[in-house]
Amino acid sequence: MKTNDVILQTTTKVIFFIIILFSIHIFFAGHYAPGGGFVGGLLTSSGIVLLLLAFDLKTVSNMLPINYTVMVSIGLLIALGTAAGSIFFNVPFFTHAFEYFTLPLLGKQSLHTAALFDAGVYLVVVGVTMTIIQSIGEDE
Amino acid sequence: MSFVYFIFIPMIATLLIPFLYKKVSGIHTGWFVLVVPVILLGLYTTLLPKVQHGETVTSSFDWIPSLNISFVSYIDGLSLLFSLLITGIGALVVLYSIFYLDKTREQLHNFYVYLMLFMTAMLGVVQSDHLISLYFFWELTSISSFLLIGYWYKRDRSRFGALKSMMITVFGGLMMLGGFVLLSIMGDTYSIRELIAIAPELANHEWFVWSLILVLLGAFTKSAQFPFYIWLPDAMEAPTPVSAYLHSATMVKAGLYLVARFTPIFASSEWWIWLVTGIGLLTLFWGSFFALKQTDLKGILAFSTVSQLGLIMSLLGAGAISFHTGVEDNSIFKYAAFAAIFHLINHATFKGCLFMIAGIIDHETGTRDIRKLGGLMSIMPITFTIAMIGSFSMAGLPPFNGFLSKEMFLTGMLSIPNFDFFAFDTWGILFPIIAWIASVFTFVYSFYFVFRTFTGKYKPDLLPKKAHEAPFGMLISPAILGLLVVAIFFIPNVIADVLIKPAVAAIQPYLYGSPEEIDIHVSAWHGWASPELWMTIGIIVIGFLLYWTLSKWQPMFEKFPKWFSLNRFYDKLMDLSETGTYRFSSLYMTGYMRSYLIYMFTAIVVLTISTVFIKDAFDISFATLAPIRFYELIISLVLVAGTITVLAAKSRLTSIIALGAVGYSVALFFVVFNAPDLALTQLVIETVSVALFLLAFYHLPKLNRHENRMKFRLGNALVALGVGVMVTIVALSAHSQKLVPSISSYYEETVYSEAGGGNIVNVILVDYRGFDTLFEIAVLSIASIGIIGMIRLRLSKKKEVNRIENK
Numbered sequence: 005m006k007t008n009d010v011i012l013q014t015t016t017k018v019i020f021f022i023i024i025l026f027s028i029h030i031f032f033a034g035h036y037a038p039g040g041g042f043v044g045g046l047l048t049s050s051g052i053v054l055l056l057l058a059f060d061l062k063t064v065s066n067m068l069p070i071n072y073t074v075m076v077s078i079g080l081l082i083a084l085g086t087a088a089g090s091i092f093f094n095v096p097f098f099t100h101a102f103e104y105f106t107l108p109l110l111g112k113q114s115l116h117t118a119a120l121f122d123a124g125v126y127l128v129v130v131g132v133t134m135t136i137i138q139s140i141g142e143d144e
Numbered sequence: 145m146s147f148v149y150f151i152f153i154p155m156i157a158t159l160l161i162p163f164l165y166k167k168v169s170g171i172h173t174g175w176f177v178l179v180v181p182v183i184l185l186g187l188y189t190t191l192l193p194k195v196q197h198g199e200t201v202t203s204s205f206d207w208i209p210s211l212n213i214s215f216v217s218y219i220d221g222l223s224l225l226f227s228l229l230i231t232g233i234g235a236l237v238v239l240y241s242i243f244y245l246d247k248t249r250e251q252l253h254n255f256y257v258y259l260m261l262f263m264t265a266m267l268g269v270v271q272s273d274h275l276i277s278l279y280f281f282w283e284l285t286s287i288s289s290f291l292l293i294g295y296w297y298k299r300d301r302s303r304f305g306a307l308k309s310m311m312i313t314v315f316g317g318l319m320m321l322g323g324f325v326l327l328s329i330m331g332d333t334y335s336i337r338e339l340i341a342i343a344p345e346l347a348n349h350e351w352f353v354w355s356l357i358l359v360l361l362g363a364f365t366k367s368a369q370f371p372f373y374i375w376l377p378d379a380m381e382a383p384t385p386v387s388a389y390l391h392s393a394t395m396v397k398a399g400l401y402l403v404a405r406f407t408p409i410f411a412s413s414e415w416w417i418w419l420v421t422g423i424g425l426l427t428l429f430w431g432s433f434f435a436l437k438q439t440d441l442k443g444i445l446a447f448s449t450v451s452q453l454g455l456i457m458s459l460l461g462a463g464a465i466s467f468h469t470g471v472e473d474n475s476i477f478k479y480a481a482f483a484a485i486f487h488l489i490n491h492a493t494f495k496g497c498l499f500m501i502a503g504i505i506d507h508e509t510g511t512r513d514i515r516k517l518g519g520l521m522s523i524m525p526i527t528f529t530i531a532m533i534g535s536f537s538m539a540g541l542p543p544f545n546g547f548l549s550k551e552m553f554l555t556g557m558l559s560i561p562n563f564d565f566f567a568f569d570t571w572g573i574l575f576p577i578i579a580w581i582a583s584v585f586t587f588v589y590s591f592y593f594v595f596r597t598f599t600g601k602y603k604p605d606l607l608p609k610k611a612h613e614a615p616f617g618m619l620i621s622p623a624i625l626g627l628l629v630v631a632i633f634f635i636p637n638v639i640a641d642v643l644i645k646p647a648v649a650a651i652q653p654y655l656y657g658s659p660e661e662i663d664i665h666v667s668a669w670h671g672w673a674s675p676e677l678w679m680t681i682g683i684i685v686i687g688f689l690l691y692w693t694l695s696k697w698q699p700m701f702e703k704f705p706k707w708f709s710l711n712r713f714y715d716k717l718m719d720l721s722e723t724g725t726y727r728f729s730s731l732y733m734t735g736y737m738r739s740y741l742i743y744m745f746t747a748i749v750v751l752t753i754s755t756v757f758i759k760d761a762f763d764i765s766f767a768t769l770a771p772i773r774f775y776e777l778i779i780s781l782v783l784v785a786g787t788i789t790v791l792a793a794k795s796r797l798t799s800i801i802a803l804g805a806v807g808y809s810v811a812l813f814f815v816v817f818n819a820p821d822l823a824l825t826q827l828v829i830e831t832v833s834v835a836l837f838l839l840a841f842y843h844l845p846k847l848n849r850h851e852n853r854m855k856f857r858l859g860n861a862l863v864a865l866g867v868g869v870m871v872t873i874v875a876l877s878a879h880s881q882k883l884v885p886s887i888s889s890y891y892e893e894t895v896y897s898e899a900g901g902g903n904i905v906n907v908i909l910v911d912y913r914g915f916d917t918l919f920e921i922a923v924l925s926i927a928s929i930g931i932i933g934m935i936r937l938r939l940s941k942k943k944e945v946n947r948i949e950n951k
Contacts, residue, residue, distance in 0.1 A: 030824070034903060034906040034910075035900075035901040035902065035903060035906060035907065035910075036901060036902030036903055037902065037903055038820040038821045038824055038903060038905075038906075039821070039824070039903070039906065040821070040903070040905070040906035040909060040910070041909075041910070042825065042909065043821070043824050043825045043828060046825065046828040046829060046832060047828050049832060050828055050831050050832050050835075053831075053832060053835045056835075057835070073928070073929075073932065076924075076925045076928060077925070079921065079925075080921060080922065080925055083917075083918055083921060084918065087914065087918060098914050098915060098918075100899070100910075100911050100914075102899075102900035104900075114900055116900060116901070118899070118901070118907070118910040118911050118914075119910075121910050121914065121917075122906075122909075122910050124921070125909075125910070125917060125921055128921040128924055128925060129921070129924070131925075131928070132924045132925060132927065132928040133832060135928040135931065135932065136836065136927075136928055136931050137835070137836060137839060139931050139932055139935045139936055140836070140839045140840055140931070140935060141839050142936075
């Protein structure tokens with residue numbers, strides 16, 4: 005039985021990008037406004053879950069050919085690497101650094117190693133959530 | 145030159161070995177590896193003149209300064225002697241292995257990586273002055289030994305032997321760590337030299353005997369003393385170069401090193417003298433007696449190693465007696481420590497040589513079974529000559545070095561009954577008697593080893609390969625060792641001045657200020673009146689008779705009941721610990737999530753509520769609470785209604801949707817209380833988890849055709865009620881009594897200045913409490929691996945049953 009879900013699929017095609025953009029915004033805003041890697045990652049995965057609901061697993065994995073387990077390990081490595089990076093500057097493990105820069109168009113901005121760590125968290129969260137959902141979904 | 149760094153040279157070399165093996169396949173990797181021990185040997189040799197005069201070389205670098213742990217290389221006579229043995233025998237063994245291990249068939253990179261790892265570990269053991277780094281290297285030797293024994297990991301016996309050696313030596317290592325910790329608490333230092341300096345004060349401490357026994361457990365397991373020796377015969381599954389190196393010349397001597405090193409600390413105790421001498425002598429006898437039961441060449445050598453280690457151990461114990469007598473009082477006790485070091489060197493030479501011979505025979509005939517061998521003398525004349533030199537030295541015959549140290553051993557044992565402390569004047573008479581009997585058996589197995597293999601009838605039909613003489617390269621290393629065996633007999637006093645006396649001075653600092661003060665002269669001839677000479681003659685005569693009649697009485701070994709042996713005991717113990725722990729854990733590991741949740745929740749409730757009451761933290765005051773607003777009331781009502789629906793719903797789908805409603809209303813609470821971060825996270829989590837629930841829902845077992853309401857279970861209800869009450873009590877009590885100011889003000893002040901951020905919640909996550917987050921994402925990843933394991937790689941039920949049965 006094929007269900008007719010034209011409306012869902014059409015809106016998903018639009019909403020998916022809004023969710024992803026919003027999640028990226030949330031991720032970057034994290035240091036100063038509500039948000040962060042964890043929420044950002046969850047939002048991204050909820051976007052992908054929406055895709056999964058509208059289309060089937062196979063179509064989605066064709067659209068986004070990502071190996072989520074690799075994503076998890078990359079995320080963990082980034083997080084651990086950021087934390088461990090500080091020992092090369094002879095400061096204790098997990099010491100973050102930040103600096104302010106004035107960039108064209110964007111104005112005064114700050115660059116944080118914390119954001120790098122958060123990117124690791126983001127990847128792990130997306131990877132783990134999608135791994136779980138994919139594994140359970142694929143299983144017959 | 146900072147010698148502490150040299151310890152790590154072999155370990156650094158391990159980084160290159162795999163590349164050399166893969167890229168330069170034309171040349172045997174061993175040739176590259178050979179450079180390492182040769183260079184190190186050269187480096188350590190340059191220290192000889194210095195150390196000979198009693199100087200020491202110390203260098204160190206910090207490892208974990210915050211815990212006060214550092215690598216300290218302290219080279220005195222004893223350390224230098226061992227370092228030379230490790231690098232010297234190491235070089236010969238690597239040379240031998242080049243011809244022993246085939247470069248096309250064997251995984252050489254693994255072999256040499258393990259071997260170099262071992263070399264670093266062993267150098268670290270004998271040079272460390274710091275107790276903790278000594279322990280670190282000690283365990284590293286166990287691990288590299290495990291890897292080397294299991295080198296041919298496809299054989300069951302190899303894996304079994306590797307595990308057995310690891311189990312026993314690591315057990316001992318842990319005991320030793322306990323002893324070290326006690327020592328460091330008693331002496332308030334980790335440095336062995338500083339502990340030696342305050343040894344008299346330590347002796348009066350109540351933990352002194354405990355630390356002594358624990359350290360000895362470490363030494364006895366490593367040096368294969370009774371009853372821990374059982375791992376050594378099984379370790380013979382290792383490739384023969386490994387047996388020659390680790391299991392006769394170096395690693396098993398780490399225990400002897402430890403005993404020698406700690407003699408100045410523990411010598412004052414009668415426990416030390418009795419245990420070290422007694423266990424050593426028992427091991428000597430036991431090993432030499434059961435060596436005759438073996439039919440495997442390497443088995444004979446393994447038991448002989450056990451026995452010889454016992455000999456050296458007993459001498460070290462007897463050497464500690466001199467602590468009580470002093471130099472002038474009774475000079476014969478001085479000989480013991482000297483003889484121990486002397487025999488240690490000699491044993492390394494003749495046993496290393498014999499192991500290599502056993503390897504050659506295995507390599508050229510295809511078997512090590514002594515019943516199949518015989519008559520190889522004419523086929524392998526060079527091998528035979530070297531084997532004879534090694535065996536005669538082991539038997540204690542002149543003109544080989546074993547004779548000299550065996551005579552000194554007898555001197556040492558004869559002197560024990562003269563010692564009039566600690567009941568030695570009554571029981572002590574047993575020591576020379578046991579020593580003499582053990583020496584007779586040593587003589588017998590030495591002859592057994594060499595003459596059963598090389599003389600008698602040649603049985604070509606029993607041999608898997610056609611026997612022929614070994615290639616020249618393979619003979620170099622045993623020949624060098626054989627040459628040393630003879631040379632040491634003729635120049636014992638040169639060896640004594642260069643190597644032995646500095647080491648003895650390190651063992652007995654309470655007797656000698658410098659190595660030059662030791663006035664021991666080794667001589668082969670003591671005159672007709674010396675009892676040692678007559679004992680040796682007795683050994684030769686009785687030994688010869690016993691060897692002659694060996695075939696008559698060897699079957700006696702079969703009469704020993706099989707069930708009553710230490711190996712059996714070990715196997716039972718392993719079995720019992722495996723099945724026992726399995727049974728114990730299956731008592732409570734039911735495999736159902738609901739049981740685990742009940743355990744966890746019950747524990748949390750009981751622990752928290754009893755803590756609240758014991759600490760009298762129960763305090764509820766509503767004075768400081770804000771008034772309840774209209775929205776909050778409505779959301780609460782929705783929350784409660786949702787929860788009741790979850791429980792009361794007839795279908796699961798309804799329950800899941802109701803659970804979603806509960807989650808969203810909690811998110812609304814966060815919105816009402818101005819916590820946007822939490823609200824956002826809760827909303828998204830709720831969305832994703834409802835999706836997840838719906839997915840998992842598909843897989844849940846069908847309860848009934850007509851789905852029913854959940855049954856009321858009193859136990860579950862009590863647990864649920866308990867958790868609810870507990871959380872409420874904690875929340876209210878925590879709010880009512882604020883003992884310390886909230887940490888949030890600290891965050892408010894520092895979030896911009898220190899962390900450069902504006903959102904406290906997120907900065908806490910990534911910066912203040914970054915460690916938590918790091919571990920949380922690690923846990924998340926582990927969970928996802930677990931889910932992959934459970935679902936994607938799920939084994940069918942049938943296969944799983946088979947797997948368990950195979951254990």
